[in-house]
Amino acid sequence: MSDSLTRQTCIPCSGKVPPASEAEVAELKPQIPDWDIISVEGIPQLQRVYHFSDFQTALGFTNKVGDLAEGEQHHPALLTEWGKVTVTWWTHALNGLHRNDFIMAAKTDKAAQGLTSDVMAPSHQAD
């Protein structure tokens, strides 16, 4: 069993490193079930929208994600709106997805814990 994504750290990534294989994506995606894989101008990206009760909380979360990004030297696109933050991860150097993006998505989920006003699906509710 692989270690949880939140306990892993990003590796420095250059254009020489291959993007995540289909098998790797199939292994990693279930660990971040609330994220979508979208395609922007042919570049696959991980995206999730988080909901908050006001702008201040959304901005606080944005800054938390910014701190995470600086710590790992892997940076997302962040769109902060009233009560809402859209986070998008991909690896610019590869024009695609790398394990680093899945690690950061999992860490982003952890950073959001206790801050969001997302309505949780029953399958994700804690006992």
Ligand SMILES: C[C@H](O)[C@H](O)[C@H]1CNC2=NC(N)=NC(=O)C2=N1
């Ligand atoms: C030198 C520095 O580590 C690189 O330019 C990093 C910075 N942050 C990055 N962030 C993301 N998302 N993709 C990259 O390829 C990337 N490269």
